[in-house]
Amino acid sequence: MYEPHKTAERFEVRYDRDQDWQSRAAWLDSASHLKADKLALAEALEAYNRKVGNTDPRVASHIDSLREGAFVVVGGQQAGLFGGPLLVIYKAVTIIRAAKEAAAKLNRTVVPVFWIAGEDHDFDEVNHTYVTEGETGSQIKKISLSREAPYAQAMVSGTPITPAQWSHCLDELARLLPDTSFKPGLLDKAQELTAGAGSLSESFARLLAWLFGAHGLIVMDAADPSLRKLEQPMFAAMLTGNRAVRDAALTGKQAVERLGYEPQVAFDASMAHLFAVDRHGRRPLLASEDGFQVKGEAGKRSLPDMLARLEEKPEDFSNNVMTRPVMQEYLFPVVAAVLGPGEIAYWGMLKELFAVYGMKMPIIVPRTEVTVIDASTSKLMAKYGLDLDQALLQLEESRQSWLMAKKPAGLNDRFADTKKHISRLYDPLLDALSGIHEGMRQLGQSNLRKLLEQVEYLERRTDAELAGRHARALGQWSRIAAQLHPLGKRQERVLNVFVYLNSYGSDFVHMLVEQPLQPGAHYVMYI
Template identity: 40%
Template sequence: MKNERVQLPFGQPVTEAYIHRSHPGVEALFGRHAAEPSHWTSRLRWLKEHADKRVDAGQLADTLKAYNDRFNGDAAAAANIEAIRSGAPVIVTGQQAGLWTGPLLVLHKAVTAISAAREASAATGTPVVPVFWIAGEDHDWDEANHAFVRDEAPALSKLAVQRPKGARTAVSRTALTQEALAAAVEQLAAALPDAAFKPELIEALRTYAEQSETLSELFAHLLGWLFGKAGLVLMDADDARIRQLEAPMFGRMLRQNDELEAAYARGANALQELGFSAQADVAPGSANLFLFDEDERVLLYKENGAFRNRKGTKSWTPEQLLGWTENEPQRFSNNVLTRPIMQDYVLPVLAAVLGPGEIAYWALTGEAFRVLEMDMPIILPRMSFTLIEDRVAKHLDKYGLSFEDVASRYSERRAAWLKERDEAGIEEGFAAAAAGVEALYEPLRSLTTGVQNGLGDLTENNLRRMKEQLQYLEKRTKDAHAKKFDSALRQLDWLALSLWPEGKPQERVLNMTDFYNRYGRGWVDKLLEMPCDKQGGHYLMTI
C-alpha cells in the first residue's frame, strides 16, 4: 500500500494555528502540544500525581469490563482494561454512534488512538490504552441514522433507519425493532455490488443486528469486531454504570455552574482577542448540561436561582437537581463544553484524539479545567485518509488527473476534457449565433420604438425568448455530444464519487461497508500499521 501525505483545508483557523504551532497565543490556550515530547512526559507525571482527582481505577475497570464483555470480548481489549485497573493512562477518542459506524472518519479516529497509544507506550515505557468514547447520549438522530455507499450508476445510495415515534431522546435510549435493523441490512445487501467479501460482511452485520437493540449497541459491536484485536477499549457515555461514576462530577458542575459559565466566557473572549471566532455556543445563562425529562433530552438554563428548559415551561431547583446527581445520575448528560471535563474525570486521559471542529471548541475549555483544578490533556489531531482503489488510480493516470484536481476543480477539468473533444466547436458556434441574433435585433429596437413606445418591451421579450431557445438548443447539442463519450464520463464521475463525493472528503461521506464489501478487512489492518502523525496528516492510501 502506497502512502502520500497531502494537505486538506482545515476549515477551522484556530485548529490550523494549533497544529502548525503558528500562533503562540493559541498554543497557550491548550497548554501543551502533541508534537512536543516533553509535554507527554509532563502530562503523564500530572496524571500520576493527581489520581485522586479522578474516578477510582478499579471501579473504572470493573465498569469497562462489564460493557466490553457484551460488545468487545477480544482478549487484547480485556488485557488493556486490566492495564487501566493497574493505573495505565489512555488515549481517548470518540464519536456519536452512527449506522454501521457512520462515515469513515470514525474509523480514522480509532486508528489514530490505537497508533498513538502504541507509540506512547514505547516512548514512556508504560502501557497506554486506546479508548473509544461512544457518545450515545447525543440525540441528533438524523446525523446518526444513515450510511452512504456507492452504486454502479455511479451514484450514492443513502441507507437509513427511521426513528421510532416518541421523545427526542438519546440515540442509546432509542429502541429499534429487530425488523428495522434486519431490513436495513437487506437494503444494504441490495445496494452493494456483488464482491468477494460481501457474504462475510452481510453475515456479520446480520449477526450484530440480531444482538442489538439500539444504534449505539450496533455501533459498539462493529467497533469491537474491527478493532478489538488491536486492544481498543469501548465505553458508552450513556451507560448506566458510567453515569454512576460520573455522579460526583455532575454535582460539582451544578454547584460551580456560575464559575464554569464565566470560565467558558473567558475562554471565548481570549479566543476572540487572538483574532479567532468561537466554534461552540457560549450562551449566557446556559448550564451546559442536559437533563432527561420524561425521556426527552433538554438543555438546562439558569434563571432566578433555578434551572429551566429552553422554553421556560418547566423548572427545577438546584437542590432537586443535586439530589438526582446522587440518586439518579442517569438523568444527566454533557454538552460539547462539559464533555471534555467529564471525560478527564472518568478516564486518566494522556491525550484526546480530536477532529478539526472538536479542537476548535476545546480551545474554549482551558479556563473551565482550571476552575475545577484539572489539567487539559494533550490534544492530538486525528489522522485522516483517502482510500484510492486500483481502479481509481488507473483512471487518474488515464485522464491525467491528480487528487487535487478531483478535490478542488473537478467540474472544470471534466468540462475541459469534454471541450477538447468538441471538433464541431459547439460552444463557439452558439456564441456566434447568439451574437448574430443580438446584432439582428439592434436595428429592430429603433424601428419598433419609433412606431410605438410600447413595442420596445415586446421587442426585448421577443429577443429574450430567442436567446432562451438558443440556450436550450445548445444544451441539447452538448448533451448529445457528451453521450458519445458516456463511458469515459462515467469513469470520470466514478473518480469524483470515490475520492470527493458530494463535494466533500471521502471520509466524511462513505461508509466502511463500501470498502469492506470489496476488500475485506485488509485495508483496516493496513491503516493500523500507520505510524502516528502528531500533526494529524491526511494520507492518500492506494489499496
C-alpha cells in the same frame, strides 16, 4: 479554518513536542483534581466490553492496566449505522497508534479508549450511512433507520431498534453491495453485529470490538448507567458551581472570537452546559441565580432539588458538548485526546472551563485523514490523464475540460459570437422603436430575450447530444466522482467501511493500524 500558530495560546501542550508528553505525564502523576474511582471505572468498562463482545485478552489487559494507573489516549464519535462514515475508522486507528507511540515516548503503559457518544440525541445525524451501489460503483445509496415519535428527543443509546428495522437495513446492505468473495461472510458478520442489539450504540460498539479488539481498543458508551453513577460527584460539582461553568465557557468563546474565528458551538449565558433526561427525552438545562429550568418547562428547580435528583437518579443528567471533555478528564487520566478538525476548533474554547476544576487540557492529537483509491478508480484516472491533485481537488473542472475538448473546434466561440451579433443587431432597432413608443422598446427587448433563449436552447441540446455520444466515458467520470467525492464531499465523511470490507476483507482495517500514519496528515492509499 483554525490556524495553529494563531490559536496556540488556547492549547497548553502540543502533540509534536516530546517534552510536552513528558510534562503532561508529570502533571497527571501529580494532579489532585476531582477524579473517578479507577477501580469502579475498570469494573464498569469490564462489564460493558464483555456485553458487546470486546473480549480479546489485549482489551482485558488494558483494563487491568487502568486499575493500576495507566494513562489513556481517548477519542470519540457518535454511534453511526454500520459504523458510520470512514472517518470513524480513521479516528479509531489514530487512537490506537497514538497510544502506542505515547507508551514508547513515556516508557509506561498507555491504553486506547473509544468514547461512544451514546448520550447524544440527534438521531438523524447517525441513523444512516452511504455505500456505492453495484459493480460500477458510480451511484451513492443511502441506508437508513427511522425513529418512532415517542423517542424523538431520546438519547441514541436510549432509542430502541427493533429486529425488523435491523432486517430492513441488512437487506439493503445485501442488495447494494456488489458480489465479492468476501460478501457472504461480511453479511453474516453484519447480521451478528445487529442480532439482539437494542440500540445503534450497542451495534456500533460490537463493530468496533470486531475490528479493533485485537489491537486492545477499549470501548465505552457515555450513556452507560454504570458510568453515570461514577460521574455523580462531577455532575454535583457542575451544578453547585454552575456560575463558574457558564462564565468560563463564555470567556473561552470570547477569546476565540477575539482571535477572529466564529465559535463552533452556539450557546448563550443562560445555558448550564448540561442536559436533563426524562420521559420527554434529553433537553437542555438552563441556569439562573435562583435555580435551574429544563428548556420547554415553565417551573424552576432549586439547587438542592437538583442535587437530590442527581443523588437518586444520576442517569437523569447528561453533559453537553462543552462539559463532556471535562467529564472525560474526570473519568480518565487522559494524556492525549484524538480530535477531528471541527472538534479541535471548539476545544479552543475550553481552556478556562478545564481550569475551573483544576484541570489542564490534554495533548490534542489531530485525527489522521485517508482517501482510498481502489484499482478501478486508479485505472480510470490514468485513462483520462488525471493526476492526484486533479482527481482530488479539480475533478469537475477536469471533467468539463475533457468534455469541452470533444466539441468541434471553436463551437463555443461561435455560440457566443452569435449571441453577441444578435444583440448588436437589435441595439439600433431598439433605439428606433423607442422613438415610436416606450412600450415598443420593451416588446423588442422581450423579442431579443426569446431569440437568445433559442440560441441557448440549441447550445444545451448540442451539449446533451455530445454527452449522449460519450455516455459510457461520462459514466466512468461519475464513478471517479462517486469514489473520491461522494455527494460532493470528502470520501471519509460519506462512505461506509463496509464498501471496503466487501472488497478487501477485515485486513483492510488491520493494514491501516499497521501503517506508520502520522496524526493530522492526509494520506492517499492505493489499494
